[in-house]
Amino acid sequence: MSTDYKIFDNTTLSDILKKIDHNSQRNKIQIETTIQELMTYIKDPNTAVQLFPMISDFMEANIRNDELLVKLAAVVQRVMTTDSKGGTDELGLSDKEKEEILQKINKATEEIQHEVDDITLQIQE
Numbered sequence: 001m002s003t004d005y006k007i008f009d010n011t012t013l014s015d016i017l018k019k020i021d022h023n024s025q026r027n028k029i030q031i032e033t034t035i036q037e038l039m040t041y042i043k044d045p046n047t048a049v050q051l052f053p054m055i056s057d058f059m060e061a062n063i064r065n066d067e068l069l070v071k072l073a074a075v076v077q078r079v080m081t082t083d084s085k086g087g088t089d090e091l092g093l094s095d096k097e098k099e100e101i102l103q104k105i106n107k108a109t110e111e112i113q114h115e116v117d118d119i120t121l122q123i124q125e
Contacts, residue, residue, distance in 0.1 A: 008102060013076050020069045027062040034058060034123065054122055061115045068105055068112070075101060 004012050035055055042048045079098070 008098075013073065016069060016073050016076065020066060020073065023062075023066055023069065027066065031059055031062065038123065054119060058116065058119045058123070061112050061119060065109060065112045065116075068108055072101075072105055 004014060006012055038051050038055060042051060
């Protein structure tokens with residue numbers, strides 16, 4: 001399978017895979033930095049109990065964002081396999097189905113980003 005397979009506009013499978021890798025590395029650094037910053041605020045067990053749920057929510061939102069990108073890459077690979085067979089069988093997706101999937105992914109990504117922004121604001125307060 002070619003990683004130059006065009007998904008939409010000028011985005012290729014290679015671009016998606018690079019974004020997955022970049023996000024994974026960025027999230028790791030961001031989570032580690034946030035945890036280190038929050039550790040300075042922990043003075044007693046009560047403070048820790050209050051901060052740990054925020055850390056957990058932050059990590060979960062970032063993980064869900066990566067999962068969406070991985071799922072998108074899997075869908076694209078499935079479509080590529082179908083295209084390489086030269087036909088449209090039950091594994092193929094119509095243009096309408098592809099568009100619906102992309103819209104759902106975009107909506108979910110926006111929702112996750114809003115959650116991350118909210119958590120970041122809570123942490124900074």
